[in-house]
Amino acid sequence: xxxxxxxxxxxxxxxxxxxxxxxxxxxxxxxxxxxxxxxxxxxxxxxxxxxxxxxxxxxxxxxxxxxxxxxxxxxxxxxxxxxxxxxxxxxxxxxxxxxxxxxxxxxxxxxxxxxx
Amino acid sequence: xxxxxxxxxxxxxxxxxxxxxxxxxxxxxxxxxxxxxxxxxxxxxxxxxxxxxxxxxxxxxxxxxxxxxxxxxxxxxxxxxxxxxxxxxxxxxxxxxxxxxxxxxxxxxxx
Numbered sequence: 001x002x003x004x005x006x007x008x009x010x011x012x013x014x015x016x017x018x019x020x021x022x023x024x025x026x027x028x029x030x031x032x033x034x035x036x037x038x039x040x041x042x043x044x045x046x047x048x049x050x051x052x053x054x055x056x057x058x059x060x061x062x063x064x065x066x067x068x069x070x071x072x073x074x075x076x077x078x079x080x081x082x083x084x085x086x087x088x089x090x091x092x093x094x095x096x097x098x099x100x101x102x103x104x105x106x107x108x109x110x111x112x113x114x115x116x
Numbered sequence: 117x118x119x120x121x122x123x124x125x126x127x128x129x130x131x132x133x134x135x136x137x138x139x140x141x142x143x144x145x146x147x148x149x150x151x152x153x154x155x156x157x158x159x160x161x162x163x164x165x166x167x168x169x170x171x172x173x174x175x176x177x178x179x180x181x182x183x184x185x186x187x188x189x190x191x192x193x194x195x196x197x198x199x200x201x202x203x204x205x206x207x208x209x210x211x212x213x214x215x216x217x218x219x220x221x222x223x224x225x226x227x
Contacts (some may be wrong), residue, residue, distance in 0.1 A: 004159070033214065036207060043206065045218035056213065101148050101210045102167050107159035 001036030002026075004108035012114045013082055021077045021111045032075050033095075033105060034059075034067060038088035045088075049075060050097075063106070082115045092108050118143045120209045122218035123207055130226045131199055137192040137221050139181075139207030142143045150208045150215065160206065166190060177201070198223045 013019050025032050034046040045059040049069045052073045060066070069075040079086055089112050093105040119142045129135055141147055148167050152160040164175025171183040181192045190207060202225045209214045
């Protein structure tokens with residue numbers, strides 16, 4: 001596609017429910033990243049994928065958070081038993097390859113998650 | 117560990133005035149530095165990046181940034197701002213494949 005797409009754009013859920021956020025990277029990009037943007041913490045790295053494997057999950061805040069990527073393309077970030085502190089904008093980015101630090105990461109518009 | 121500091125949380129300038137947004141980084145090796153802009157409700161758009169070579173880099177929308185190793189700085193500048201430049205600006209350094217961002221500077225433009 002022309003850019004990174006994310007769905008849904010907005011998600012409102014109740015505390016304790018599970019949510020799934022989807023990211024569709026730019027076609028041909030092998031690396032995919034998830035970041036979280038919240039008022040208190042700013043922009044934080046969550047996880048990145050090279051192909052279907054995730055060499056770095058160090059940013060996932062708890063074991064309620066998980067992510068997968070299938071077919072080297074679409075990725076899903078799942079948050080189980082959501083808490084109010086999970087409310088944030090979740091941003092996805094992709095790059096041609098994560099083998100080089102110089103590769104530009106292109107960001108999607110984000111999913112705004114609100115946990116009531 | 118790498119880190120980025122943007123000292124100014126909010127800046128207001130008049131349309132047509134010059135702009136400088138400050139960014140200081142901490143990184144043990146050669147830093148790869150980026151400036152991104154985020155308009156309300158939008159994702160992040162890359163303005164410019166520095167990897168090596170000429171320390172003055174040109175970006176999109178008339179922005180430029182200067183890398184100063186001695187000051188650990190990578191300040192963003194624009195000679196004359198437009199109302200459409202109102203947005204939030206993020207400086208970032210890349211560590212091991214992940215971007216580390218500053219807290220951002222929100223830019224307001226007075227007509």
